[in-house]
Amino acid sequence: MPADRSLPIGVFDSGVGGLTVVRALMERLPLENIVYFGDTARVPYGIKSVATIAHYTEQITDFLMARGVKMLIVACNTMAAVAGDVVRRQAGEVPVLDVIDAGAQAAVAGSRGRAIGVIGTPTTINSNAYARRMHALDAGVRVYSQACPLFVPLVEEGWLDHPVTRLTALEYLKPVLAEQVDSLVLGCTHYPLLKPLLMDVVGRDVRLVDSAITVAEQAAQTLARLDLANPGAQHSATQFCVTDVPLRFQTIGERFLGRSLGQIERVDW
Amino acid sequence: MPADRSLPIGVFDSGVGGLTVVRALMERLPLENIVYFGDTARVPYGIKSVATIAHYTEQITDFLMARGVKMLIVACNTMAAVAGDVVRRQAGEVPVLDVIDAGAQAAVAGSRGRAIGVIGTPTTINSNAYARRMHALDAGVRVYSQACPLFVPLVEEGWLDHPVTRLTALEYLKPVLAEQVDSLVLGCTHYPLLKPLLMDVVGRDVRLVDSAITVAEQAAQTLARLDLANPGAQHSATQFCVTDVPLRFQTIGERFLGRSLGQIERVDW
Numbered sequence: 001m002p003a004d005r006s007l008p009i010g011v012f013d014s015g016v017g018g019l020t021v022v023r024a025l026m027e028r029l030p031l032e033n034i035v036y037f038g039d040t041a042r043v044p045y046g047i048k049s050v051a052t053i054a055h056y057t058e059q060i061t062d063f064l065m066a067r068g069v070k071m072l073i074v075a076c077n078t079m080a081a082v083a084g085d086v087v088r089r090q091a092g093e094v095p096v097l098d099v100i101d102a103g104a105q106a107a108v109a110g111s112r113g114r115a116i117g118v119i120g121t122p123t124t125i126n127s128n129a130y131a132r133r134m135h136a137l138d139a140g141v142r143v144y145s146q147a148c149p150l151f152v153p154l155v156e157e158g159w160l161d162h163p164v165t166r167l168t169a170l171e172y173l174k175p176v177l178a179e180q181v182d183s184l185v186l187g188c189t190h191y192p193l194l195k196p197l198l199m200d201v202v203g204r205d206v207r208l209v210d211s212a213i214t215v216a217e218q219a220a221q222t223l224a225r226l227d228l229a230n231p232g233a234q235h236s237a238t239q240f241c242v243t244d245v246p247l248r249f250q251t252i253g254e255r256f257l258g259r260s261l262g263q264i265e266r267v268d269w
Numbered sequence: 270m271p272a273d274r275s276l277p278i279g280v281f282d283s284g285v286g287g288l289t290v291v292r293a294l295m296e297r298l299p300l301e302n303i304v305y306f307g308d309t310a311r312v313p314y315g316i317k318s319v320a321t322i323a324h325y326t327e328q329i330t331d332f333l334m335a336r337g338v339k340m341l342i343v344a345c346n347t348m349a350a351v352a353g354d355v356v357r358r359q360a361g362e363v364p365v366l367d368v369i370d371a372g373a374q375a376a377v378a379g380s381r382g383r384a385i386g387v388i389g390t391p392t393t394i395n396s397n398a399y400a401r402r403m404h405a406l407d408a409g410v411r412v413y414s415q416a417c418p419l420f421v422p423l424v425e426e427g428w429l430d431h432p433v434t435r436l437t438a439l440e441y442l443k444p445v446l447a448e449q450v451d452s453l454v455l456g457c458t459h460y461p462l463l464k465p466l467l468m469d470v471v472g473r474d475v476r477l478v479d480s481a482i483t484v485a486e487q488a489a490q491t492l493a494r495l496d497l498a499n500p501g502a503q504h505s506a507t508q509f510c511v512t513d514v515p516l517r518f519q520t521i522g523e524r525f526l527g528r529s530l531g532q533i534e535r536v537d538w
Binding site for chain 2: 040041042043044047048049052149150152153154156157163164167168171244245248
Protein backbone atom coordinates (compact mmCIF):
# COMPACT_ATOMS: atom_id res chain seq x y z
CA MET A 1 0.00 0.00 0.00
CA PRO A 2 1.49 3.40 -0.94
CA ALA A 3 1.90 5.89 1.90
CA ASP A 4 -0.63 8.68 2.44
CA ARG A 5 0.78 11.63 0.46
CA SER A 6 -0.46 14.15 3.02
CA LEU A 7 1.72 12.57 5.74
CA PRO A 8 4.55 14.81 6.92
CA ILE A 9 8.25 14.47 6.13
CA GLY A 10 10.09 13.68 9.39
CA VAL A 11 13.28 15.67 9.91
CA PHE A 12 15.51 15.17 12.92
CA ASP A 13 18.63 16.54 14.52
CA SER A 14 20.39 16.58 17.90
CA GLY A 15 19.23 20.15 18.44
CA VAL A 16 18.55 23.30 16.49
CA GLY A 17 20.91 22.89 13.51
CA GLY A 18 18.54 20.77 11.43
CA LEU A 19 16.26 23.79 11.07
CA THR A 20 18.46 24.88 8.15
CA VAL A 21 17.19 21.71 6.42
CA VAL A 22 13.59 22.57 7.35
CA ARG A 23 14.11 26.03 5.89
CA ALA A 24 15.44 24.58 2.63
CA LEU A 25 12.49 22.12 2.49
CA MET A 26 9.96 24.92 3.06
CA GLU A 27 11.48 26.80 0.15
CA ARG A 28 11.86 23.82 -2.22
CA LEU A 29 8.66 21.95 -1.23
CA PRO A 30 6.23 24.55 0.15
CA LEU A 31 3.23 22.21 -0.05
CA GLU A 32 4.69 19.52 2.21
CA ASN A 33 3.87 18.97 5.87
CA ILE A 34 6.93 18.62 8.11
CA VAL A 35 7.49 17.28 11.61
CA TYR A 36 10.84 18.25 13.16
CA PHE A 37 12.44 16.51 16.13
CA GLY A 38 15.31 18.22 18.02
CA ASP A 39 16.88 16.31 20.91
CA THR A 40 17.69 19.48 22.81
CA ALA A 41 17.94 17.77 26.23
CA ARG A 42 20.85 15.62 25.06
CA VAL A 43 22.60 17.93 22.60
CA PRO A 44 25.49 17.93 21.63
CA TYR A 45 25.88 14.43 20.20
CA GLY A 46 29.31 15.22 18.75
CA ILE A 47 31.21 14.43 21.95
CA LYS A 48 29.28 11.23 22.85
CA SER A 49 30.26 7.63 22.10
CA VAL A 50 28.99 5.82 19.00
CA ALA A 51 26.90 3.36 21.06
CA THR A 52 25.13 6.22 22.84
CA ILE A 53 24.43 8.08 19.58
CA ALA A 54 23.06 4.91 17.95
CA HIS A 55 20.73 4.35 20.89
CA TYR A 56 19.38 7.92 20.81
CA THR A 57 18.95 7.77 17.03
CA GLU A 58 16.90 4.59 17.30
CA GLN A 59 14.64 6.20 19.90
CA ILE A 60 13.97 9.25 17.70
CA THR A 61 13.34 7.15 14.59
CA ASP A 62 10.76 5.08 16.49
CA PHE A 63 9.07 8.24 17.75
CA LEU A 64 8.70 9.69 14.24
CA MET A 65 7.64 6.36 12.69
CA ALA A 66 4.91 6.07 15.35
CA ARG A 67 3.67 9.56 14.44
CA GLY A 68 3.40 8.52 10.81
CA VAL A 69 5.78 9.98 8.21
CA LYS A 70 6.19 9.32 4.48
CA MET A 71 9.93 10.10 4.43
CA LEU A 72 12.73 10.54 6.99
CA ILE A 73 15.58 13.02 6.71
CA VAL A 74 18.58 12.71 9.01
CA ALA A 75 19.52 16.39 9.31
CA CYS A 76 22.35 15.77 11.77
CA ASN A 77 25.76 15.04 10.32
CA THR A 78 26.89 13.20 13.46
CA MET A 79 23.88 10.84 13.39
CA ALA A 80 24.22 10.35 9.63
CA ALA A 81 27.94 9.62 10.05
CA VAL A 82 27.67 6.98 12.76
CA ALA A 83 24.04 5.77 12.88
CA GLY A 84 22.55 6.06 9.36
CA ASP A 85 22.15 2.25 9.20
CA VAL A 86 20.12 2.27 12.41
CA VAL A 87 17.62 4.70 10.86
CA ARG A 88 17.31 2.71 7.61
CA ARG A 89 16.72 -0.53 9.53
CA GLN A 90 13.98 1.01 11.72
CA ALA A 91 12.35 2.86 8.81
CA GLY A 92 11.49 -0.25 6.77
CA GLU A 93 9.71 0.88 3.57
CA VAL A 94 9.87 4.59 4.37
CA PRO A 95 12.59 6.28 2.27
CA VAL A 96 15.49 7.75 4.30
CA LEU A 97 17.69 10.63 3.13
CA ASP A 98 20.64 12.08 5.00
CA VAL A 99 22.74 15.22 4.77
CA ILE A 100 26.04 13.38 4.28
CA ASP A 101 24.81 11.34 1.35
CA ALA A 102 23.19 14.40 -0.26
CA GLY A 103 26.24 16.61 0.32
CA ALA A 104 28.66 13.99 -1.00
CA GLN A 105 26.63 13.44 -4.17
CA ALA A 106 26.31 17.14 -4.90
CA ALA A 107 30.00 17.73 -4.23
CA VAL A 108 31.22 14.99 -6.56
CA ALA A 109 28.72 15.86 -9.30
CA GLY A 110 29.77 19.50 -9.39
CA SER A 111 33.53 19.27 -8.92
CA ARG A 112 35.54 20.01 -12.06
CA GLY A 113 38.99 19.76 -10.52
CA ARG A 114 38.00 16.76 -8.37
CA ALA A 115 39.62 18.38 -5.33
CA ILE A 116 37.00 18.82 -2.61
CA GLY A 117 37.23 20.32 0.87
CA VAL A 118 34.95 19.25 3.73
CA ILE A 119 34.44 21.15 6.97
CA GLY A 120 32.46 19.90 9.97
CA THR A 121 32.47 19.16 13.69
CA PRO A 122 35.29 16.98 15.08
CA THR A 123 33.03 13.88 15.26
CA THR A 124 31.87 14.22 11.66
CA ILE A 125 35.38 14.81 10.36
CA ASN A 126 36.87 12.01 12.49
CA SER A 127 34.24 9.57 11.19
CA ASN A 128 35.58 10.21 7.65
CA ALA A 129 32.03 9.58 6.39
CA TYR A 130 32.10 12.30 3.69
CA ALA A 131 35.38 11.08 2.22
CA ARG A 132 34.12 7.48 2.17
CA ARG A 133 30.85 8.38 0.43
CA MET A 134 32.61 10.56 -2.12
CA HIS A 135 35.15 7.83 -2.88
CA ALA A 136 32.35 5.32 -3.36
CA LEU A 137 30.95 7.66 -6.03
CA ASP A 138 34.29 8.56 -7.66
CA ALA A 139 37.46 6.84 -6.57
CA GLY A 140 39.60 9.54 -8.23
CA VAL A 141 38.38 12.46 -6.16
CA ARG A 142 40.78 14.02 -3.62
CA VAL A 143 39.16 15.03 -0.30
CA TYR A 144 40.66 17.45 2.25
CA SER A 145 38.89 17.58 5.61
CA GLN A 146 39.07 20.11 8.41
CA ALA A 147 37.29 20.12 11.78
CA CYS A 148 36.02 23.59 12.76
CA PRO A 149 34.90 23.20 16.41
CA LEU A 150 34.39 26.92 17.00
CA PHE A 151 31.91 27.49 14.15
CA VAL A 152 28.90 26.06 16.04
CA PRO A 153 29.38 28.25 19.15
CA LEU A 154 30.06 31.27 16.92
CA VAL A 155 26.80 30.71 15.02
CA GLU A 156 24.88 30.19 18.27
CA GLU A 157 26.37 33.44 19.61
CA GLY A 158 24.98 35.12 16.49
CA TRP A 159 28.39 36.37 15.32
CA LEU A 160 27.58 35.57 11.69
CA ASP A 161 29.51 38.51 10.27
CA HIS A 162 31.97 39.36 13.01
CA PRO A 163 35.75 39.97 12.85
CA VAL A 164 36.28 37.09 15.31
CA THR A 165 34.42 34.68 13.02
CA ARG A 166 36.33 35.91 9.97
CA LEU A 167 39.68 35.45 11.71
CA THR A 168 38.64 31.97 12.87
CA ALA A 169 37.52 31.00 9.35
CA LEU A 170 40.80 32.22 7.86
CA GLU A 171 42.75 30.06 10.30
CA TYR A 172 40.64 26.91 9.85
CA LEU A 173 40.44 27.14 6.05
CA LYS A 174 44.08 27.95 5.34
CA PRO A 175 45.24 24.29 5.01
CA VAL A 176 42.20 23.31 2.90
CA LEU A 177 42.56 26.27 0.53
CA ALA A 178 46.27 25.51 0.14
CA GLU A 179 45.20 22.27 -1.59
CA GLN A 180 43.37 24.33 -4.26
CA VAL A 181 39.99 22.71 -3.75
CA ASP A 182 37.26 23.78 -6.20
CA SER A 183 34.39 22.88 -3.85
CA LEU A 184 33.86 23.16 -0.11
CA VAL A 185 31.19 21.01 1.58
CA LEU A 186 29.50 22.65 4.58
CA GLY A 187 29.35 19.41 6.58
CA CYS A 188 27.38 20.75 9.53
CA THR A 189 23.84 22.09 9.60
CA HIS A 190 24.98 25.22 11.46
CA TYR A 191 27.33 26.33 8.72
CA PRO A 192 24.82 27.58 6.11
CA LEU A 193 24.36 30.62 8.37
CA LEU A 194 28.02 31.46 7.75
CA LYS A 195 27.68 31.23 3.97
CA PRO A 196 28.10 34.95 3.15
CA LEU A 197 31.23 35.18 5.32
CA LEU A 198 32.67 31.89 4.02
CA MET A 199 32.09 32.94 0.38
CA ASP A 200 34.18 35.99 1.13
CA VAL A 201 36.97 33.98 2.75
CA VAL A 202 37.24 31.23 0.10
CA GLY A 203 36.80 33.54 -2.89
CA ARG A 204 34.75 33.23 -6.08
CA ASP A 205 36.59 30.21 -7.49
CA VAL A 206 35.45 27.84 -4.75
CA ARG A 207 31.87 26.55 -4.86
CA LEU A 208 30.16 26.08 -1.46
CA VAL A 209 28.06 22.90 -1.17
CA ASP A 210 25.21 23.48 1.29
CA SER A 211 23.89 20.06 2.33
CA ALA A 212 20.61 21.60 3.56
CA ILE A 213 19.84 22.71 0.01
CA THR A 214 21.12 19.50 -1.59
CA VAL A 215 19.09 17.23 0.71
CA ALA A 216 15.95 19.32 0.00
CA GLU A 217 16.57 18.85 -3.73
CA GLN A 218 17.04 15.10 -3.20
CA ALA A 219 13.79 15.03 -1.22
CA ALA A 220 11.92 16.71 -4.11
CA GLN A 221 13.29 14.18 -6.61
CA THR A 222 12.53 11.19 -4.37
CA LEU A 223 8.95 12.32 -3.68
CA ALA A 224 8.36 12.80 -7.42
CA ARG A 225 9.88 9.42 -8.29
CA LEU A 226 7.81 7.56 -5.68
CA ASP A 227 4.66 9.61 -6.45
CA LEU A 228 4.58 10.77 -2.83
CA ALA A 229 4.40 14.55 -3.28
CA ASN A 230 1.58 16.26 -1.42
CA PRO A 231 -1.03 17.39 -4.00
CA GLY A 232 -1.31 21.19 -3.75
CA ALA A 233 -3.90 23.68 -2.60
CA GLN A 234 -4.51 22.76 1.04
CA HIS A 235 -2.64 24.40 3.93
CA SER A 236 0.69 22.79 4.87
CA ALA A 237 2.06 22.82 8.42
CA THR A 238 5.35 22.42 10.26
CA GLN A 239 5.42 20.96 13.76
CA PHE A 240 8.39 21.16 16.13
CA CYS A 241 9.15 18.64 18.91
CA VAL A 242 12.01 19.09 21.41
CA THR A 243 13.15 17.16 24.50
CA ASP A 244 14.04 20.07 26.83
CA VAL A 245 12.31 23.33 27.75
CA PRO A 246 11.94 25.06 24.35
CA LEU A 247 13.07 28.57 25.37
CA ARG A 248 16.58 28.44 23.94
CA PHE A 249 15.37 26.45 20.92
CA GLN A 250 12.89 29.19 20.13
CA THR A 251 15.38 32.06 20.42
CA ILE A 252 18.16 30.48 18.38
CA GLY A 253 15.78 28.55 16.11
CA GLU A 254 14.22 31.62 14.55
CA ARG A 255 17.66 32.69 13.33
CA PHE A 256 18.09 29.29 11.64
CA LEU A 257 14.62 29.13 10.16
CA GLY A 258 14.51 32.76 9.05
CA ARG A 259 10.96 33.09 10.42
CA SER A 260 9.02 32.49 13.63
CA LEU A 261 8.58 28.90 14.82
CA GLY A 262 5.03 28.99 16.13
CA GLN A 263 3.91 26.17 18.44
CA ILE A 264 6.64 23.93 19.93
CA GLU A 265 5.83 20.60 21.58
CA ARG A 266 7.88 19.36 24.54
CA VAL A 267 8.53 15.59 24.51
CA ASP A 268 9.32 14.33 28.01
CA TRP A 269 11.72 11.35 27.90
CA MET B 270 32.34 10.20 65.24
CA PRO B 271 34.84 12.38 63.35
CA ALA B 272 35.52 11.37 59.75
CA ASP B 273 38.59 9.37 58.81
CA ARG B 274 41.23 11.99 57.92
CA SER B 275 42.71 9.82 55.17
CA LEU B 276 39.41 9.82 53.27
CA PRO B 277 39.52 11.71 49.97
CA ILE B 278 38.05 15.11 49.18
CA GLY B 279 35.31 14.62 46.59
CA VAL B 280 35.36 17.14 43.75
CA PHE B 281 32.77 17.15 40.98
CA ASP B 282 31.90 18.91 37.79
CA SER B 283 29.80 18.40 34.67
CA GLY B 284 32.94 17.61 32.69
CA VAL B 285 36.59 18.54 32.54
CA GLY B 286 36.52 22.13 33.90
CA GLY B 287 36.66 21.14 37.57
CA LEU B 288 40.19 19.87 37.01
CA THR B 289 41.37 23.46 37.53
CA VAL B 290 40.06 23.04 41.10
CA VAL B 291 41.88 19.70 41.44
CA ARG B 292 45.06 21.39 40.26
CA ALA B 293 44.69 24.16 42.84
CA LEU B 294 43.99 21.56 45.56
CA MET B 295 47.07 19.52 44.61
CA GLU B 296 49.17 22.67 44.95
CA ARG B 297 47.60 23.98 48.18
CA LEU B 298 46.99 20.60 49.89
CA PRO B 299 49.52 18.14 48.43
CA LEU B 300 48.96 15.54 51.16
CA GLU B 301 45.25 15.10 50.50
CA ASN B 302 43.62 12.26 48.60
CA ILE B 303 41.14 13.40 45.95
CA VAL B 304 38.37 11.69 44.03
CA TYR B 305 37.11 13.59 40.99
CA PHE B 306 33.82 12.99 39.24
CA GLY B 307 33.20 14.42 35.73
CA ASP B 308 29.80 13.79 34.15
CA THR B 309 31.24 13.74 30.64
CA ALA B 310 28.32 11.77 29.13
CA ARG B 311 25.86 14.54 30.00
CA VAL B 312 28.03 17.67 29.66
CA PRO B 313 27.22 20.54 29.14
CA TYR B 314 24.81 21.26 32.00
CA GLY B 315 24.62 24.96 31.16
CA ILE B 316 21.85 24.56 28.57
CA LYS B 317 19.71 22.10 30.57
CA SER B 318 16.70 22.88 32.77
CA VAL B 319 17.06 23.41 36.52
CA ALA B 320 15.07 20.24 37.36
CA THR B 321 17.39 18.13 35.19
CA ILE B 322 20.54 19.66 36.70
CA ALA B 323 19.24 19.12 40.25
CA HIS B 324 18.52 15.46 39.47
CA TYR B 325 22.01 14.85 38.02
CA THR B 326 23.64 16.67 40.94
CA GLU B 327 21.82 14.46 43.45
CA GLN B 328 22.97 11.34 41.62
CA ILE B 329 26.64 12.44 41.68
CA THR B 330 26.49 13.46 45.34
CA ASP B 331 25.11 10.02 46.27
CA PHE B 332 27.84 8.32 44.26
CA LEU B 333 30.64 10.22 46.06
CA MET B 334 29.04 9.85 49.50
CA ALA B 335 28.83 6.07 48.93
CA ARG B 336 32.53 6.02 48.04
CA GLY B 337 33.32 7.77 51.33
CA VAL B 338 34.57 11.36 51.33
CA LYS B 339 35.42 13.76 54.17
CA MET B 340 34.52 16.92 52.20
CA LEU B 341 32.66 17.75 48.99
CA ILE B 342 33.59 20.52 46.57
CA VAL B 343 31.12 21.58 43.87
CA ALA B 344 33.58 22.60 41.17
CA CYS B 345 30.88 23.42 38.62
CA ASN B 346 29.45 26.92 38.63
CA THR B 347 26.20 25.80 37.04
CA MET B 348 25.59 23.13 39.70
CA ALA B 349 26.60 25.51 42.47
CA ALA B 350 24.28 28.18 41.06
CA VAL B 351 21.14 26.07 40.79
CA ALA B 352 21.64 22.93 42.93
CA GLY B 353 23.93 23.79 45.84
CA ASP B 354 21.11 23.10 48.33
CA VAL B 355 20.62 19.61 46.89
CA VAL B 356 24.28 18.77 47.61
CA ARG B 357 24.15 20.14 51.17
CA ARG B 358 21.00 18.18 51.93
CA GLN B 359 22.46 14.89 50.64
CA ALA B 360 25.84 15.47 52.30
CA GLY B 361 24.55 15.57 55.89
CA GLU B 362 27.54 16.11 58.23
CA VAL B 363 30.12 16.24 55.45
CA PRO B 364 31.23 19.86 54.81
CA VAL B 365 30.36 21.20 51.36
CA LEU B 366 32.25 23.99 49.59
CA ASP B 367 31.44 25.48 46.21
CA VAL B 368 33.18 27.70 43.70
CA ILE B 369 30.52 30.42 43.73
CA ASP B 370 30.60 30.87 47.50
CA ALA B 371 34.42 30.86 47.52
CA GLY B 372 34.68 33.27 44.59
CA ALA B 373 32.10 35.66 46.02
CA GLN B 374 33.82 35.77 49.42
CA ALA B 375 37.25 36.41 47.93
CA ALA B 376 35.90 39.07 45.59
CA VAL B 377 34.13 41.05 48.31
CA ALA B 378 37.02 40.71 50.78
CA GLY B 379 39.58 42.06 48.30
CA SER B 380 37.62 44.81 46.56
CA ARG B 381 38.65 48.32 47.52
CA GLY B 382 36.35 50.20 45.15
CA ARG B 383 33.46 47.77 45.76
CA ALA B 384 32.84 47.55 42.00
CA ILE B 385 33.17 43.92 40.92
CA GLY B 386 32.85 42.28 37.52
CA VAL B 387 31.75 38.66 37.06
CA ILE B 388 32.16 36.61 33.89
CA GLY B 389 30.73 33.13 33.32
CA THR B 390 28.58 30.91 31.11
CA PRO B 391 25.05 32.13 30.23
CA THR B 392 23.42 29.83 32.83
CA THR B 393 25.68 31.00 35.65
CA ILE B 394 25.23 34.66 34.77
CA ASN B 395 21.45 34.29 34.27
CA SER B 396 21.13 32.61 37.69
CA ASN B 397 22.56 35.81 39.24
CA ALA B 398 24.06 33.59 41.97
CA TYR B 399 27.35 35.53 42.27
CA ALA B 400 25.61 38.89 42.68
CA ARG B 401 23.25 37.46 45.31
CA ARG B 402 26.07 35.92 47.37
CA MET B 403 28.15 39.09 47.18
CA HIS B 404 25.20 41.24 48.24
CA ALA B 405 24.53 38.93 51.19
CA LEU B 406 28.13 39.63 52.28
CA ASP B 407 28.13 43.36 51.54
CA ALA B 408 24.95 45.10 50.44
CA GLY B 409 26.95 48.09 49.18
CA VAL B 410 28.93 46.28 46.51
CA ARG B 411 28.12 46.94 42.83
CA VAL B 412 28.25 43.87 40.58
CA TYR B 413 28.51 43.91 36.78
CA SER B 414 27.97 40.56 35.07
CA GLN B 415 28.78 39.40 31.56
CA ALA B 416 28.13 36.03 29.91
CA CYS B 417 31.05 34.85 27.75
CA PRO B 418 29.69 31.80 25.86
CA LEU B 419 32.68 31.50 23.51
CA PHE B 420 35.34 31.20 26.21
CA VAL B 421 34.66 27.50 26.95
CA PRO B 422 34.93 26.39 23.30
CA LEU B 423 38.03 28.59 22.84
CA VAL B 424 39.72 26.97 25.87
CA GLU B 425 38.75 23.49 24.68
CA GLU B 426 40.20 24.31 21.24
CA GLY B 427 43.44 25.21 23.05
CA TRP B 428 43.51 28.77 21.72
CA LEU B 429 44.71 30.12 25.08
CA ASP B 430 46.86 32.86 23.59
CA HIS B 431 45.39 33.39 20.15
CA PRO B 432 44.37 36.60 18.34
CA VAL B 433 40.79 35.24 18.05
CA THR B 434 40.58 34.78 21.82
CA ARG B 435 42.04 38.22 22.47
CA LEU B 436 39.54 39.88 20.13
CA THR B 437 36.68 37.94 21.75
CA ALA B 438 37.82 38.95 25.25
CA LEU B 439 38.05 42.62 24.24
CA GLU B 440 34.48 42.52 22.96
CA TYR B 441 33.01 40.68 25.97
CA LEU B 442 34.85 42.73 28.59
CA LYS B 443 34.28 46.18 27.13
CA PRO B 444 30.98 46.87 28.99
CA VAL B 445 32.34 45.51 32.30
CA LEU B 446 35.56 47.52 32.10
CA ALA B 447 33.55 50.64 31.28
CA GLU B 448 32.11 50.37 34.81
CA GLN B 449 35.63 50.71 36.26
CA VAL B 450 35.54 47.48 38.24
CA ASP B 451 38.55 46.81 40.46
CA SER B 452 38.05 43.02 40.53
CA LEU B 453 36.95 40.47 37.95
CA VAL B 454 35.65 37.08 39.11
CA LEU B 455 36.42 34.18 36.76
CA GLY B 456 33.04 32.52 37.27
CA CYS B 457 33.71 29.39 35.23
CA THR B 458 36.26 26.65 35.87
CA HIS B 459 37.54 26.87 32.29
CA TYR B 460 38.59 30.49 32.61
CA PRO B 461 41.73 30.12 34.76
CA LEU B 462 43.44 28.82 31.60
CA LEU B 463 42.85 32.24 30.04
CA LYS B 464 44.38 34.12 32.99
CA PRO B 465 47.54 35.38 31.24
CA LEU B 466 45.52 36.70 28.28
CA LEU B 467 42.80 38.19 30.50
CA MET B 468 45.39 39.95 32.70
CA ASP B 469 46.68 41.58 29.54
CA VAL B 470 43.22 42.65 28.41
CA VAL B 471 41.98 44.07 31.74
CA GLY B 472 45.27 45.72 32.71
CA ARG B 473 47.20 45.84 35.99
CA ASP B 474 44.59 47.78 37.95
CA VAL B 475 42.00 45.00 37.85
CA ARG B 476 42.49 42.01 40.15
CA LEU B 477 41.42 38.62 38.76
CA VAL B 478 39.62 36.37 41.27
CA ASP B 479 40.26 32.73 40.38
CA SER B 480 37.63 30.62 42.14
CA ALA B 481 39.72 27.46 41.75
CA ILE B 482 42.42 29.00 43.94
CA THR B 483 39.97 30.57 46.39
CA VAL B 484 38.03 27.32 46.91
CA ALA B 485 41.31 25.46 47.51
CA GLU B 486 42.23 28.05 50.14
CA GLN B 487 38.80 27.66 51.76
CA ALA B 488 39.26 23.87 51.75
CA ALA B 489 42.59 24.24 53.58
CA GLN B 490 41.03 26.47 56.24
CA THR B 491 37.99 24.22 56.69
CA LEU B 492 40.11 21.06 57.04
CA ALA B 493 42.30 22.77 59.65
CA ARG B 494 39.30 24.10 61.59
CA LEU B 495 37.57 20.71 61.69
CA ASP B 496 40.85 18.84 62.33
CA LEU B 497 40.30 16.85 59.16
CA ALA B 498 43.63 17.41 57.37
CA ASN B 499 45.41 14.27 56.23
CA PRO B 500 48.49 13.80 58.47
CA GLY B 501 51.56 13.89 56.24
CA ALA B 502 54.19 11.47 55.04
CA GLN B 503 52.21 8.73 53.23
CA HIS B 504 51.55 8.78 49.51
CA SER B 505 48.46 10.75 48.39
CA ALA B 506 46.43 9.81 45.33
CA THR B 507 43.97 11.35 42.90
CA GLN B 508 41.31 9.24 41.26
CA PHE B 509 39.24 10.27 38.23
CA CYS B 510 35.74 8.97 37.42
CA VAL B 511 33.88 9.90 34.22
CA THR B 512 30.55 8.82 32.67
CA ASP B 513 31.55 8.56 29.00
CA VAL B 514 34.52 7.03 27.18
CA PRO B 515 37.49 8.89 28.72
CA LEU B 516 39.44 9.65 25.51
CA ARG B 517 38.46 13.31 25.15
CA PHE B 518 38.61 13.83 28.93
CA GLN B 519 42.20 12.59 28.93
CA THR B 520 43.35 14.79 26.03
CA ILE B 521 41.77 18.02 27.22
CA GLY B 522 42.15 17.19 30.92
CA GLU B 523 45.92 17.19 30.88
CA ARG B 524 45.87 20.80 29.71
CA PHE B 525 43.62 21.70 32.67
CA LEU B 526 45.55 19.73 35.24
CA GLY B 527 48.99 20.74 34.00
CA ARG B 528 50.15 17.11 34.32
CA SER B 529 49.17 13.63 33.19
CA LEU B 530 45.96 12.14 34.62
CA GLY B 531 46.98 8.50 35.12
CA GLN B 532 44.20 5.95 35.60
CA ILE B 533 40.64 7.02 34.69
CA GLU B 534 37.60 5.00 35.78
CA ARG B 535 34.51 4.79 33.57
CA VAL B 536 31.22 4.89 35.51
CA ASP B 537 28.40 3.34 33.46
CA TRP B 538 25.06 4.96 34.27
